[in-house]
Amino acid sequence: MAPAHAGLMKNKLIASLTVVLALGATSALAATAGENWDTHCAKCHGPDGKAQTKLGTKLKLKDYSNPASLAKFTDADLAKATAQGVKDNGKEKMKGFSDKLSPDEITALVKQIRGFAVPAK
Ligand code: HEC
Known part of the structure; x- marks a missing residue:
């Protein structure tokens, strides 16, 4: 029964490799807010939240570096807009x-958005 046993070992090895790869993929997916912003948001809202991009200008997006621009939005509003769209x-x-970002990542992005309006020290 040597071949069958070898097959089992191989399966076990593949199973543990799969776990390791899956864990690696999960941590790679949990990107920082800054990375998520650059990947998913910056092309419209701008790397600095000022929306001075081709799309941002075209869509007449708000300048998030101006505290007044989001004054009437609560953090929950911003999270909802990010999760469900506008x-x-x-x-x-x-x-x-x-579908792309976890609730935690969205919470972190809301902080990122608020951060654009905080003057650099
Ligand atoms: C394809 C361009 C585009 C991309 C990409 C995009 N947005 Fe937006 N976003 C918009 C538009 C358009 C609005 C609506 C603006 C309005 O109603 O004045 C908006 C509105 C918002 C609002 C509501 C507040 C506001 O400005 O009116 C939030 C919060 C927001 N976006 C966050 C994000 C985040 C976070 C990402 C990335 C995960 C993102 N957006 C990616 C175009 C985009």
Whole structure:
């Protein structure tokens, strides 16, 4: 029964390798807020939140470095907009990111957005 036993060992090895790879992938996915911002948001909202990009200008996005721009939004509003997207009269202005980002990552992005309005010390 040597071949069958060898097969079992091989399966075990593959199983543990899969676990290791899966763990590696999970930690790679848990990107920092800054990384997520650059990957998913910066092309419209700008790397600095000022929305001075081609798309940001076209879409007339708010300048997040100006504290007044988000004054009427609560953190929950910002998280909801990020997760579910923004609609205007049923027309999608921004798609939601709940399929790409975890709730924790979205919370971190809200902090990132608020941070754009904090003057650098
Ligand atoms: C394709 C361009 C685009 C991308 C990419 C994008 N947004 Fe937006 N975002 C918009 C538009 C358009 C609005 C609606 C602005 C308005 O109603 O004035 C918006 C609105 C928002 C709002 C609501 C507050 C506001 O400015 O009106 C938040 C919060 C927000 N975006 C966060 C994010 C985050 C976080 C990401 C990345 C995970 C992201 N956005 C990616 C285009 C984009």
